[in-house]
Amino acid sequence: MSAVWEIRQRARPVAVQVSVAHAGPVARARYSRSVHETRRFEGPSDLHLHSIHSDGTESPAQVMAAAHRHGLRTAALTDHDTTSGWAEAAEAAASLGMTFVPGMELSARHEWRSVHVLAYLIDPDDPALRAMIERIRSSRLERARLMADRISRDYDLDWDDIVAQTSDGATVGRPHIADALVARGLVRDRAEAFSSILSPRGDYYVALYAPDPVTAVELVTGAGGVAIIAHPAGRAGLLPMPLLERMLTAGLAGFELGHRENLEPGIRTLERVTRERDLIVTGSSDYHGLGKPNQPGENTTDDGMVARLIGRATGTSPVYP
Ligand code: AMP
Ligand code: ZN
Ligand code: FE
Numbered sequence: 001m002s003a004v005w006e007i008r009q010r011a012r013p014v015a016v017q018v019s020v021a022h023a024g025p026v027a028r029a030r031y032s033r034s035v036h037e038t039r040r041f042e043g044p045s046d047l048h049l050h051s052i053h054s055d056g057t058e059s060p061a062q063v064m065a066a067a068h069r070h071g072l073r074t075a076a077l078t079d080h081d082t083t084s085g086w087a088e089a090a091e092a093a094a095s096l097g098m099t100f101v102p103g104m105e106l107s108a109r110h111e112w113r114s115v116h117v118l119a120y121l122i123d124p125d126d127p128a129l130r131a132m133i134e135r136i137r138s139s140r141l142e143r144a145r146l147m148a149d150r151i152s153r154d155y156d157l158d159w160d161d162i163v164a165q166t167s168d169g170a171t172v173g174r175p176h177i178a179d180a181l182v183a184r185g186l187v188r189d190r191a192e193a194f195s196s197i198l199s200p201r202g203d204y205y206v207a208l209y210a211p212d213p214v215t216a217v218e219l220v221t222g223a224g225g226v227a228i229i230a231h232p233a234g235r236a237g238l239l240p241m242p243l244l245e246r247m248l249t250a251g252l253a254g255f256e257l258g259h260r261e262n263l264e265p266g267i268r269t270l271e272r273v274t275r276e277r278d279l280i281v282t283g284s285s286d287y288h289g290l291g292k293p294n295q296p297g298e299n300t301t302d303d304g305m306v307a308r309l310i311g312r313a314t315g316t317s318p319v320y321p
């Protein structure tokens with residue numbers, strides 16, 4: 001954790017010097033006026049990408065390189081329930097001249113359905129948030145073992161197959177089991193695995209422990225971060241309005257409305273809520289490398305929204321090139 005902190009501390013003064021040295025009088029005035037510099041990044045911005053620290057298929061540096069190839073100037077790494085990829089991503093982004101926004105996708109659960117809360121610019125050392133992600137991650141491991149046990153009764157697959165698909169210390173998830181099933185030739189790809197053997201409606205599914213969505217938002221805001229509901233209008237439909245109200249009271253900042261899994265009319269409804277409450281709206285790819293068809297930059301977040309998001313956070317800062 002301290003590594004990214006050090007990078008940030010190192011990157012910041014350097015970036016300021018560079019900007020001032022190359023800036024004209026107007027720009028210089030702007031930089032010196034706003035010390036928290038909410039406008040130092042450049043778009044286009046993609047704020048939701050995954051690496052091998054969770055269920056993406058590329059290293060954080062490769063993810064930043066992919067973002068760069070797709071023309072992005074600002075990118076976040078949002079691995080599930082971990083911040084362990086930040087340092088590598090920050091360094092890679094800086095070397096590519098991009099702004100890095102540290103993030104995480106925190107698992108939550110409402111009744112039977114999983115809810116993903118994007119957590120931007122959190123303090124990675126916040127004790128309450130750390131304790132929660134440790135708890136979720138160990139439950140994920142236990143759950144993957146249970147699912148492997150169940151699957152191995154009917155299919156030729158064991159725990160080692162899953163370990164072989166998971167990089168050291170990564171947040172384990174069903175995608176790693178899917179990759180093991182693919183490697184064994186039991187399914188064609190992750191999508192087929194999810195719609196068959198790994199389906200929540202099937203015999204092999206085990207739920208993971210995750211906090212309720214209000215607690216998740218409280219933890220994110222308590223760690224100085226900005227909480228945004230990921231893909232809030234997906235196939236499962238919108239969360240009930242009273243729950244959304246409680247999440248907003250807990251500090252929920254907005255919705256990821258630009259995401260390929262969102263559907264009408266849910267998008268319309270949330271657009272109305274965002275307008276009425278003046279919330280933050282993001283758009284992102286949810287890139288997982290080869291694990292999903294999603295490509296970096298297929299959805300992006302407007303500069304003004306990125307600035308608001310950065311301006312609202314107190315947990316940590318973006319890492320500027
Ligand atoms: P888990 O949190 O372990 O239950 O797994 C859910 C993760 O699997 C999510 O982060 C998704 O990105 C990924 N996922 C869900 N459905 C699919 C799919 N059809 N193809 C590939 N990845 C998927
Ligand atoms: Zn994922
Ligand atoms: Fe998600």
Ligand code: FE
Binds near residue numbers: 048
């Ligand atoms: Fe995601």
